[in-house]
Amino acid sequence: MVSKARQEPRSSSSKVAMDAIPAPPLLLRTPTSPGIDLLLPNPKADKKQSVSVLELRREPRTIPAPFVWPPDDTGPTSAAELDVPVVDVSVLPNGGDAAGLRLAAAQVAAACAAHGFFQVCGHGVDADLARAALDGANVFFRLPLAEKQRARRVPGTVSGYTSAHADRFASKLPWKETLSFGFHDDDAAQSLVVVDYFTGTLGPDFEPMGRVYQRYCEKMKELSLTIMELLEVSLGVERGYYRDFFEDSRSIMRCNYYPPCPEPERTLGTGPHCDPTALTILLQDDVGGLEVLVDGEWRPVRPVPGAMVINIGDTFMALSNGRYKSCLHRAVVNRRHERRSLAFFLCPHADRVVRPPATVATPRRYPDFTWADLMRFTQRHYRADTRTLDAFTSWLISSSDGPAHQQAA
Ligand SMILES: C=C1C[C@]23C[C@H]1CC[C@H]2[C@]1(C)CCC[C@@](C)(C(=O)O)[C@H]1[C@@H]3C(=O)O
Ligand SMILES: O=C(O)CCC(=O)C(=O)O
Numbered sequence: 001m002v003s004k005a006r007q008e009p010r011s012s013s014s015k016v017a018m019d020a021i022p023a024p025p026l027l028l029r030t031p032t033s034p035g036i037d038l039l040l041p042n043p044k045a046d047k048k049q050s051v052s053v054l055e056l057r058r059e060p061r062t063i064p065a066p067f068v069w070p071p072d073d074t075g076p077t078s079a080a081e082l083d084v085p086v087v088d089v090s091v092l093p094n095g096g097d098a099a100g101l102r103l104a105a106a107q108v109a110a111a112c113a114a115h116g117f118f119q120v121c122g123h124g125v126d127a128d129l130a131r132a133a134l135d136g137a138n139v140f141f142r143l144p145l146a147e148k149q150r151a152r153r154v155p156g157t158v159s160g161y162t163s164a165h166a167d168r169f170a171s172k173l174p175w176k177e178t179l180s181f182g183f184h185d186d187d188a189a190q191s192l193v194v195v196d197y198f199t200g201t202l203g204p205d206f207e208p209m210g211r212v213y214q215r216y217c218e219k220m221k222e223l224s225l226t227i228m229e230l231l232e233v234s235l236g237v238e239r240g241y242y243r244d245f246f247e248d249s250r251s252i253m254r255c256n257y258y259p260p261c262p263e264p265e266r267t268l269g270t271g272p273h274c275d276p277t278a279l280t281i282l283l284q285d286d287v288g289g290l291e292v293l294v295d296g297e298w299r300p301v302r303p304v305p306g307a308m309v310i311n312i313g314d315t316f317m318a319l320s321n322g323r324y325k326s327c328l329h330r331a332v333v334n335r336r337h338e339r340r341s342l343a344f345f346l347c348p349h350a351d352r353v354v355r356p357p358a359t360v361a362t363p364r365r366y367p368d369f370t371w372a373d374l375m376r377f378t379q380r381h382y383r384a385d386t387r388t389l390d391a392f393t394s395w396l397i398s399s400s401d402g403p404a405h406q407q408a409a
């Protein structure tokens, strides 16, 4: 299966219409179904007016300037796909298959020490649930913009709907819309946090959609803890150290929607970044677009039907004291196919101190920190093009609003 990302010749079907009405922020909607709703800051107008519509109605030669990324970020895709093992994690819950567990641990150890990416099968996530979650993304992102805006991101948080992060950044805008919400099951008996998010934000009609993502996030947490056990085995650390660390996790679920783009070579669906979180479980559709920077080349990660992509984030790189790598990756877009990906970002409880187990802790590579500190950094200082943990570590030690100074004060 060859990834469709960027492979397509320029399509004449992506007719778009230009009808700029000067007022902020500009709404870019490509009428090709379903198109992309992007609210763009409009430099030419004062800030008080409402949304206007920039409908591109001609075969675009250029996408709006805020979407153009530097050539270093939009470099070519390698012809060589990344050789990512598909690890059968069904060996874990029963633990009976010693040989299978050894194989899985060896596959994970090699991949995580090299580039931090592997895929999993035998994950226990029902195919119907996975499909419903992907289909739910289609339903949500095809809603009229006014409806999506009812879930717009609350400044200073990750939760909510954003289009191109135009509410946060004025340049290097990603060619995507996203919907993010939190997940934890601290008081599962009392409340279903994801159902409550959908009904509270979008109304009672969205309860069925909320129940799909509630169930999906519950399965994601289960799978995350299984993978934590496998990481313990692969690193030879005491059993339970990582699993217990994430028992009270408060994670982030994100639906990514990447519309077709008239000039995919000049922009990015998600810019080069390392995930600051601990572990990412990515369910992608069959279009392809995820790429990992390995030995200076952007290597595609092929969608494997039924499998889920797992990658190590910065927080787990610190928990493994640098033994496992959190690596730069990006998502490219293409001219003809929309693409969806669902990213479950496993995060520790905000107050947990990120510290590697004794087995791998010397010499220490990173200072102690809490996820709350790293999360605040990503929301205040973070850009997709920095190596997060290195930037965070120096911020942690040197910055005036870093926790070290607060503690000292
Ligand atoms: C804690 C997070 C911040 C981001 C979502 C999660 C984990 C990945 C981060 C992100 C995807 C890295 C690339 C830049 C970013 C701004 C994005 O393109 O969405 C990041 C997310 C964010 O800050 O919303
Ligand atoms: O959509 C993808 O393939 C990757 C997205 C990603 O890396 C992210 O959201 O952190």
Ligand SMILES: [Fe+2]
Pocket (backbone or CB within 6 Å): 273, 274, 275, 280, 329
């Ligand atoms: Fe990522």
